[in-house]
Amino acid sequence: MNLIQLINGTKQIGSKTLFNQAYLSINDDEHVGLIGANGAGKTTLFKILAGFDELDSGQLVKSTQLKVGYLQQESDWDVDLTVEQFLSAESRVPIWEIKKWGPQLGLEESLYSKSMKTLSGGYRMRIQLQKLMAQLPNLLLLDEPTNFLDLETTLILENFLQKYKGAFLLISHDREFLKRTTDYTAEIELGEMTKFPGHIDDYFEQKRELQGLLAAQAKNQDLKRKQIQEFVDRFKAKASKARQAQSRMKMLDKMEIIETKELPVRAQIQIPKPVNTGRETLILDGLAVGFENRKVLSNIQFRLNRGDHLAVVGVNGAGKSTLLKTLAGRLPPLEGEMKWGYQVLVSYFAQHSTDELLSEESVIQAMQRKSHKEVTLQEIKNMAGSLLFNGDDIHKKIRVLSGGEKSRVALGQVLLQKNPVLLLDEPTNHLDFETVEALTQALHAYAGSVLFVSHDRGFVRRLSSKILEIKNGKAEFYPGSYDDYVWRQEKFLLSPELADPAVEVRSAGSDSLSKAQPKNSAPPVSQETKVMIRDLLKKFDTDLKVILKKEKSIEIEISQKNQLKEILIEESMMAQGLRVPAISKQLASLDVEIRDLEMSWMGYMESKEKINQEIENLKAKPKD
DSSP states (O other): OEEEEEEEEEEEETTEEEEEEEEEEEETTOEEEEEOOTTSSHHHHHHHHHTSSOOSEEEEEEOTTOOEEEEOSSOOOOTTSBHHHHHHTTOSSOHHHHGGGTGGGTOOGGGGGSBGGGSOHHHHHHHHHHHHHTTOOSEEEEESTTTTOOHHHHHHHHHHHHHOOSEEEEEOSOHHHHHHHOSEEEEEETTEEEEEESOHHHHHHHHHHHHHHHHHHHHHHHHHHHHHHHHHHHHTTOGGGHHHHHHHHHHHHHSOOOOOOOOOOOOOOOOOOOOOOOSEEEEEEEEEEEETTEEEEEEEEEEEETTOEEEEEOOTTSSHHHHHHHHTTSSOOSEEEEEEOTTOOEEEEOTTGGGGSOTTSBHHHHHHHHSOTTOOHHHHHHHHHHTTOOGGGGGOBGGGSOHHHHHHHHHHHHHTTOOSEEEEESTTTTOOHHHHHHHHHHHHTOSSEEEEEOSOHHHHHHHOSEEEEEETTEEEEOSSOHHHHHHHHHHHHHOGGGGOTTEEEEOTTSSOEEEOOOGGGOOOOOHHHHHHHHHHHHHHHHHHHHHHHHHHHHHHHHHHHHHHHHHHHHHHTTOOTTHHHHHHHHHHHHHHHHHHHHHHHHHHHHHHHHHHHHHHHHHTSOOO
16 A cells, blocks of 8 residues: 655755655555765655645645654653653553553663653653654654664664564664665655665665666667767768668657766765874773763773774763763873873764864864864865865855764864874764765774774774773673674573573574573483484474475576576667666566575575484484
8 A cells, every 4th residue: 555655746945956856655564764965855855744844846645544653853852751651642542552562662661650851862762762653653754763872772673663564764874774674775866766676785786787777878879879970970961862861860869868867976085194103002001981970980901002993882871982082081080090102192073073163164174273284285175075075065164064064074173183093982973875984994994093982883893893892880892793792782682581691502493492401410211202303303304305495496596587687787788768767677676586585595594504403403312
């Protein structure tokens, strides 16, 4: 069932056109990620769909059954209410039914009697989502729900959305979050809206293929036009060839023009090389950080070497920002020693660095004021350009910039200081995909040391060489990779029994968990059990043969579809007119089919491994 359609929608803000005769359709149960550059109009679209704004022209066609729930970036909170009072206000269902959704969002019964003002941002977001569910919507509009959330709340929200039965449109700059929660990707670009099948990674692949296909089509058509024009120019004056020349001219006029949209300028950040330092950058010995009346972290011991990229992880409120503020000199250490290496100076990007910008300065003036004395004006302009301030944009006053643009200015100030240590607290907030990607690549190649806090899992995974976990008032190096850390957190949050130290052994032939038993306590095996084991072995052997057959069949089907894909790509090089978008649609559909087949193949592989393990477990049992 179609829930809502935007037809020929046009919207302007001032002199800027956000949408120009755009089209978008959302169907029941679709999970759609909405992407686009900062300022493209994503939040404006949400306001239009939710009824808080209107199109300048065009239609918004809504199903009679449509019920919208809108989670805004910034909400008005009555902090004097308790959680239960807040949830009950304007609710369409009784409070006891609302509380049923609590466990899915990691909310305990004791929380409902607490005041709203005592809750962290992560818990407020969960409560707000619970309130939306009480309105019984069939279309959720979620505008940057993961901003400033810790990993725990992000994983809980992710799990909730994966299981959500209704439709939702989701704005997020967290690529990993979009990948895990969405089935479609809608893009706002250059005033147009395009909906692609698949999640964010599928979108990027389809976009590259489509752009390459259209470029090849345009090149091929230009060559044909050139050949026809040369024939017309050569023979139009000759009587014997005049009719043919005239026919070719008509052919030229009828040829459909293939337009290749020029892609928006993408960020490519170049960080000036930092000053040289010794091998050891920082030594912390028994450091305690916090405030006059409260110690947040104590007995911190670690060394940081030149080139280390250290991710600081932990739940909100654990002390990550407090640690970075102390290292940056914004807070005095309470105890212990903090020793910086030879020639080591620090650049610090705080969550609210934009508050320190001077409103009457221009972009270029703001960056120039904070840059290292050896950095040239051209390098400053290059940095501004790499952060998408092009042409006259560098002369814009800070006061007229959007939040995302101000973040880029503050980030540019930090990167131009040439200091060998960067302290970055949530540097990716308010940055679009392309700028996050450019920042990731630039920092990965950065020769200095980086200590950073970020909720963006892709950013942390690709940038970090070490993990410092903040937990229970301590700061300790995590022994595994960031993926290991996320996996542990996910298992603990979504399967609490796996976190119980007493739960150690998975019982053979089932998914249940049981406590480990001493070796000498195993009961004797009965004849009935021996027969059951033999029967199970036969069953597993039969199941394994079926899976191997299906696995082989899928491999053949994947190969056939890849061959068809190559044929279509080759055909597209010579196609014209309506055949071009038809081929593009076929290719996009093939990509989804291949992805689904590969997922099925992976599922059979996992089933095969599980059955093999069960067979090994059963064979290990005594049978005589």
